[in-house]
Amino acid sequence: MKQDRQYQTTARQWVNRQLNQGRHPLLVMPTGTGKTYTTVNIISDRISLGKRVIVLCHQMEIFNQWLADCTKHGLQPGYINDEGVIGRNRNVYICMVQSLENILVALPEKFVRSINEIITDETHHSSAITWRNIYSHFENALRFGLTATPYRADNQPLGEFYTHMYEAIKMSEAIKKGYLCKPIIIIPDEYKNNVPTIAEGIILKDQKQYIEQKKIIGDMLQTYKDIFNGLPVIIPCANHKHAEQVTEMFYNAGWSVDHIHSKMSDAERRAILRRMKKGETNILITVAIGIEGMDIPGLYGIIWLRYTESLTIYMQFNGRAMRIMNGKKNFVMVDPVGNSVIHGRPDIDRKWSLDTEYVPGQDVADIGVENRICPVCGVMNDSGNSKCWICGYDFLTGLLNGEPVDKKKRRLPKFVDGDLVFLDEMEGERNGHIDTSNSNGNNNNNPNSDSDNQREILLTKLQKQEILNRDLTGIKLRSKFKEGIKWL
Numbered sequence: 277m278k279q280d281r282q283y284q285t286t287a288r289q290w291v292n293r294q295l296n297q298g299r300h301p302l303l304v305m306p307t308g309t310g311k312t313y314t315t316v317n318i319i320s321d322r323i324s325l326g327k328r329v330i331v332l333c334h335q336m337e338i339f340n341q342w343l344a345d346c347t348k349h350g351l352q353p354g355y356i357n358d359e360g361v362i363g364r365n366r367n368v369y370i371c372m373v374q375s376l377e378n379i380l381v382a383l384p385e386k387f388v389r390s391i392n393e394i395i396t397d398e399t400h401h402s403s404a405i406t407w408r409n410i411y412s413h414f415e416n417a418l419r420f421g422l423t424a425t426p427y428r429a430d431n432q433p434l435g436e437f438y439t440h441m442y443e444a445i446k447m448s449e450a451i452k453k454g455y456l457c458k459p460i461i462i463i464p465d466e467y468k469n470n471v472p473t474i475a476e477g478i479i480l481k482d483q484k485q486y487i488e489q490k491k492i493i494g495d496m497l498q499t500y501k502d503i504f505n506g507l508p509v510i511i512p513c514a515n516h517k518h519a520e521q522v523t524e525m526f527y528n529a530g531w532s533v534d535h536i537h538s539k540m541s542d543a544e545r546r547a548i549l550r551r552m553k554k555g556e557t558n559i560l561i562t563v564a565i566g567i568e569g570m571d572i573p574g575l576y577g578i579i580w581l582r583y584t585e586s587l588t589i590y591m592q593f594n595g596r597a598m599r600i601m602n603g604k605k606n607f608v609m610v611d612p613v614g615n616s617v618i619h620g621r622p623d624i625d626r627k628w629s630l631d632t633e634y635v636p637g638q639d640v641a642d643i644g645v646e647n648r649i650c651p652v653c654g655v656m657n658d659s660g661n662s663k664c665w666i667c668g669y670d671f672l673t674g675l676l677n678g679e680p681v682d683k684k685k686r687r688l689p690k691f692v693d694g695d696l697v698f699l700d701e702m703e704g705e706r707n708g709h710i711d712t713s714n715s716n717g718n719n720n721n722n723p724n725s726d727s728d729n730q731r732e733i734l735l736t737k738l739q740k741q742e743i744l745n746r747d748l749t750g751i752k753l754r755s756k757f758k759e760g761i762k763w764l
Contacts (some may be wrong), residue, residue: 278313281310283309283444283449284313284444287305287442288314288318290303291303292321294439295322295327295393296325300421300437300439301421301438301439301441301442302399302426302441303315303420303422304423304442304443304444304628305444305445306424306445306450306595307592308450308455308595308600309455311397311424313345315395315422316345316346317349319331319346320349320351322392322393323351327367327393328391328392328393329367329391329392330356330368330370330376330393330395331346331370331371331395332371332373332376332395332396332397332407333398334373334374336545337545337549338397339372340542340546342397343370351368352366353369354366354370355370356369356371356376357371357375358372360379374406380413388413389416391417392417392418394410394417394420396421397423399422399423400426402421402437403432403436419437419438421437424595425591426441426628433629433630433631433632435631438630440630441628443628447624447626448623454600455600456599456600457597457604457605457607458605458607458623459594459606459607459608459623460606460608461608461621462608462611463612463614463617464611496522496581497526499579499610500531500579503610504576504577506558507558507576507577508552508557508558508560508574508575509558509560510560510578510593510596511559511560511561511579511581512562512580512581512582512589512593513561513563513581514581514582518581519563520535522561522581523561526558531559532556532559533557533558533559533561534548534551534552534559535561535562536561537563549572553574563582575607576597576604576607577607578593580609580613582613583613584615585618587619590622594609594622597609598622652664652669
């Protein structure tokens with residue numbers, strides 16, 4: 277039987293106390309730290325107290341995971357999806373939100389009154405009308421929310437829906453204890469050397485001006501071969517057409533590629549994830565599927581080909597690759613579009629609040645969850661974007677460079693030449709070093725080190741590949757990368 281980690285047990289006890297006192301708790305846990313597992317145990321506790329629970333899910337993959345986990349735990353869940361209400365007199369129902377909303381008026385009043393608690397996974401979506409309608413219909417039920425990023429799409433806190441919030445474990449602690457992998461970040465040289473970080477005292481609005489021409493810098497085919505060489509990665513793209521182009525590009529280069537998207541059937545999407553788990557797929561291409569809640573096994577890294585101003589999308593996608601597995605020490609985040617420059621490292625601790633609006637420049641960046649399509653170029657943008665990150669279309673004025681535009685014309689991200697370099701290990705520093713040594717400072721295994729100060733060495737391309745490959749597979753190699761080392 278799986279043993280609970282201490283932070284999971286503490287979170288379980290905290291949520292139960294809040295619900296028992298008639299409160300609406302919000303539980304925050306980094307992606308990959310067992311949010312669903314912890315909540316299944318909480319559901320078991322609630323059922324033992326005579327409570328009846330529904331769980332709200334907004335994606336089929338999340339729905340299937342909840343159904344499987346509750347069944348494995350012996351809870352005998354019912355469910356509500358496009359098939360209707362399946363299961364009579366169950367103590368817990370797993371619900372697709374749209375399916376549940378569609379049948380609200382048809383639900384027996386006795387059933388509605390019997391629901392004591394509503395659990396909302398990925399609850400940063402709670403402000404959407406579908407969730408609001410459900411909350412209103414089950415007006416006597418307590419709300420219990422789950423998320424890794426507790427802000428709404430409009431940067432407002434979730435205090436409208438929840439009374440108390442608890443962060444079960446900090447990102448830094450989860451990495452330190454080996455529950456998540458630490459990132460190795462690779463960004464364009466021009467962003468690293470020319471764009472100030474928030475830690476240097478620049479506000480987000482001014483910082484974005486340094487990344488005006490949104491582009492994908494570097495040879496992505498060569499970068500994938502040099503760094504991963506067949507190891508499974510996920511690649512977020514700007515829109516469906518862009519994803520198709522990237523899929524074709526990698527397929528023609530001889531790699532095994534799958535493009536997962538919303539038009540696929542549930543069976544097709546599950547088959548893709550099975551192939552990924554078996555190691556049959558090198559690269560998973562997506563636009564939005566996979567952002568939240570999905571357990572995508574076997575990922576060693578992420579290559580960002582989609583710029584986003586949404587912290588939620590940034591953190592959730594990175595979280596897919598931060599999950600641990602045997603032989604994996606780190607994950608590599610290749611960021612040729614500059615997302616890490618805007619949002620900071622994915623492994624830093626962040627401040628959350630139920631009461632105050634997010635303020636850029638603390639330790640998190642602009643937050644947005646919903647997406648919208650640019651009417652000019654057709655590229656997916658996050659709701660926080662004031663202008664399209666590809667063509668510059670102004671969503672507020674409806675103009676492009678101050679002029680009316682042809683909204684039938686489409687443009688996609690362009691690939692340009694450029695060097696990729698390692699992002700600094702410490703936030704706000706610019707010494708260009710990555711230290712892969714362990715925390716006790718023991719460097720006896722490094723023949724190039726001295727007793728007082730580890731020597732900085734200039735590495736060949738082959739040596740850099742070797743370090744990344746060894747670091748990914750858990751073999752300790754203690755070297756530092758000197759400033760200016762570039763992928764050649």
